[in-house]
Amino acid sequence: MTEAVNNTGELLLGVMGDPIAQSKSPLMHGVALQALGIPGAYVPLHVTPDKLGDAIQAIRTLGFRGVNVTIPHKVAVMEYLDRLDESAVAVGAVNTIVNDEGRLTGYNTDGIGYVRSLKAEAISELSGARILVIGAGGAARGIIAALLRENPASILIANRTRDKAQELAEQCRDKGRVSGISLDEMPGKTEDVDVLINTTSVGMYPHMEASPLDPLLLHERMVVSDLIYNPLHTRLLLEAQERGCTIHGGLGMFVYQGAYALEYWTGRPAPVELMRQTILDSLS
Numbered sequence: 001m002t003e004a005v006n007n008t009g010e011l012l013l014g015v016m017g018d019p020i021a022q023s024k025s026p027l028m029h030g031v032a033l034q035a036l037g038i039p040g041a042y043v044p045l046h047v048t049p050d051k052l053g054d055a056i057q058a059i060r061t062l063g064f065r066g067v068n069v070t071i072p073h074k075v076a077v078m079e080y081l082d083r084l085d086e087s088a089v090a091v092g093a094v095n096t097i098v099n100d101e102g103r104l105t106g107y108n109t110d111g112i113g114y115v116r117s118l119k120a121e122a123i124s125e126l127s128g129a130r131i132l133v134i135g136a137g138g139a140a141r142g143i144i145a146a147l148l149r150e151n152p153a154s155i156l157i158a159n160r161t162r163d164k165a166q167e168l169a170e171q172c173r174d175k176g177r178v179s180g181i182s183l184d185e186m187p188g189k190t191e192d193v194d195v196l197i198n199t200t201s202v203g204m205y206p207h208m209e210a211s212p213l214d215p216l217l218l219h220e221r222m223v224v225s226d227l228i229y230n231p232l233h234t235r236l237l238l239e240a241q242e243r244g245c246t247i248h249g250g251l252g253m254f255v256y257q258g259a260y261a262l263e264y265w266t267g268r269p270a271p272v273e274l275m276r277q278t279i280l281d282s283l284s
């Protein structure tokens with residue numbers, strides 16, 4: 001039986017964000033806790049930026065085993081924690097907090113969740129892969145840090161604002177393998193790409209007609225991955241499928257970032273397929 005931090009015998013978990021009502025994490029984790037037979041609850045916690053420090057202190061006071069942290073708190077929350085795991089340091093953001101008897105550790109499971117999903121669902125080996133990442137924001141930073149641990153041959157970042165792509169490339173741990181260009185410079189640079197990943201919001205509901213790149217740049221030996229999971233199949237993925245590429249959507253990243261968090265809190269393997277199905281059912 002998993003130890004609760006409080007003495008009620010219940011495992012208290014939640015997600016802090018602003019807004020928070022739209023989050024699918026309570027649904028996904030609630031079903032998972034039930035399947036694991038762990039008494040407890042995972043609740044949505046509406047926390048505005050001015051209340052973040054108090055809310056983090058409340059985790060200790062109330063005996064929460066842990067929380068997820070979402071927009072807009074992923075960076076700001078770091079100053080309130082006792083320790084940062086290497087995953088959070090590499091990304092400069094936290095999405096999961098674990099409470100060990102009042103001592104709070106911040107993790108980032110977004111990047112490793114993404115890589116676990118990519119490997120489980122689309123390409124089992126990333127070592128030696130040539131990767132093209134579209135976008136240079138927080139999401140790109142998280143997945144690039146995790147991708148670098150897989151020993152790829154290269155990571156090329158293509159971004160609307162070229163400077164941001166180059167800045168992010170410079171900041172990477174393994175910067176010899178990472179470079180940045182603008183979106184306009186992509187033609188001619190995709191023939192050798194093994195994995196192309198969209199980290200921007202281009203194509204997300206309700207702007208489903210948009211795609212971040214010309215489909216003529218895609219080829220059938222490519223895995224094309226999109227972090228967006230609403231819609232499940234973005235225009236980019238539909239066009240990639242038409243051109244014979246292997247496609248990979250963003251739902252798995254959401255499921256596996258949650259799976260890692262649940263595993264940190266409970267020490268038990270997460271019921272990943274059930275979690276995925278629960279989200280799929282909620283989207284249809």
Ligand code: ATR
Nearest residue numbers: 135136137138139140159160161164199200201202
């Ligand atoms: P996130 O944390 O989701 O990555 P972000 O940090 O705001 O969000 O980054 C958004 C990324 O999507 C950026 O790379 C942004 O490009 P710029 O750096 O040029 O702003 C990219 N992006 C957003 N809207 C875009 C659009 N319409 N076309 C191309 N890129 C876009």
